[in-house]
């Protein structure tokens with residue numbers, strides 16, 4: 295199959311020696327490696343998509359000095375407006391519920407993001423602003439790119455804050471690698487491979503395993519049937535007031551309570567399958583059960599992503615244009631020429647659309663809770679029945695529309711330092727991250743997309759154009775994140791054209807560039823399923839997983855289309871015993 299990616303083949307990027315990786319000793323391992331190496335076994339491609347491998351790009355970077363200095367200048371030569379000024383004057387916080395999708399869709403999105411991308415910080419210790427945010431530090435670390443805050447900022451001015459922390463993403467070593475320009479590193483495996491559950495290295499995965507019966511470590515309250523991930527006792531893993539937080543394969547898990555819940559769901563699914571496989575095949579070792587279970591769980595995630603999640607994000611036209619629909623039976627997607635790695639445009643801009651879908655409050659058991667109050671404090675998950683109640687809430691609560699509105703939970707109160715009444719602003723982090731990666735401006739992507747370039751501010755519409763003209767010197771300065779988020783969503787999708795294009799391109803790469811993609815057959819995939827096993831996996835839905843893992847599946851109800859609100863036609867909540875809710879028949883895995 296030819297590379298049909300709209301955005302081309304990154305031919306401007308030469309992969310130099312040190313990013314090439316060695317030969318793979320074992321080319322046909324049945325199970326994918328934890329670190330993602332040797333997915334592609336061809337010479338020069340063995341590191342593609344592995345943890346620590348740099349991101350790819352659609353367009354060459356617009357570094358100020360061509361090498362690594364961030365994009366901070368307007369085309370006029372003046373400075374770009376501060377990322378915080380853009381965020382504060384363009385974006386508000388208004389409740390605009392989505393008419394079709396629920397908060398579970400938002401939450402699954404973040405779970406998926408953490409599987410496929412993590413900007414590796416250039417330094418864990420760099421401090422760019424004084425503790426109280428009043429000034430920059432005198433001699434900042436070279437990776438500092440703090441965000442200036444105006445004296446008249448509508449929120450931060452009351453605290454005297456003039457500086458928001460920002461540390462740049464690490465890049466592949468230029469000297470050692472002789473790469474022409476900085477390429478940002480992702481710390482997790484780029485593939486959709488459950489790395490958020492199992493970790494991105496063999497060592498991490500061993501720490502997460504029970505090393506018994508193929509199971510993952512967990513905390514269990516047997517009488518309440520309440521199984522949770524193991525505790526994370528690392529200092530600083532959680533908010534000070536939190537009594538407990540949890541450890542899984544990705545250390546961002548405790549960010550928000552609903553993310554911990556989705557991780558819990560997949561941990562339970564793993565342990566549930568492992569137990570059944572153990573019963574069906576008593577002669578299997580811990581290792582065999584673990585790896586077979588992991589292979590099934592990854593397949594379930596990939597199937598849910600391509601079958602249920604993505605169609606709702608990019609809509610039917612892009613699903614078709616990029617051939618993103620799952621196959622019936624074995625697929626023929628794999629193309630060893632496709633580099634599956636995450637694109638800077640995807641990670642630093644397009645897929646951050648999800649931040650606009652975050653609600654101001656969560657409908658948790660017992661009532662509404664402000665979203666940011668649940669950051670780094672998932673303690674309530676230990677309450678009896680809380681897990682089921684949480685999912686009941688987020689299945690019914692609408693997510694927010696992708697638009698110019700963002701909850702103050704993330705634009706004022708994101709991850710505050712201890713003892714301070716304010717947090718960070720995620721929207722300005724998004725804009726600054728795009729500049730850190732030196733993403734070219736929004737108009738470059740319109741041009742590439744053969745769409746009308748916005749040569750005048752008035753092309754952004756009557757409401758936005760005066761604000762944009764106030765902030766930016768020139769329409770060619772508008773950041774990709776800003777232009778993309780302001781586009782009207784396309785029919786049947788939650789994002790507009792530009793983000794849909796980037797996201798579709800990314801998922802096509804993740805599918806075509808993954809030799810272990812779940813539907814690939816014996817010709818390409820050394821870990822392929824038998825056809826009846828594959829057909830079984832292709833039946834599953836997220837609703838089915840929720841039912842299989844609820845604390846009390848006899849009273850739990852779920853709508854068949856788990857990302858759609860229940861009032862949608864044909865989507866009334868069903869009992870878990872309904873024939874509209876599929877379950878996985880593991881008898882096909884009996885030896």
Ligand code: HEM
Pocket residue numbers: 400401403404407411412413414549550640641642645646647648649651652704708720723724727
């Ligand atoms: C639930 C609440 C969420 C919170 C509090 C949150 C917070 C954050 C934070 C703090 C970052 C790092 C920002 C930076 O320094 O560059 C980030 C990155 C990101 N977020 Fe979110 N996020 C949430 C949900 C989502 C959702 C729903 C999506 C998409 C559907 C999403 C997509 C992303 C992406 C793509 C990145 C970049 C990841 C990387 O490569 O490092 N987030 N988020």
Ligand SMILES: [Ca+2]
Pocket residue numbers: 409410482483484485486487488489490
């Ligand atoms: Ca991964």
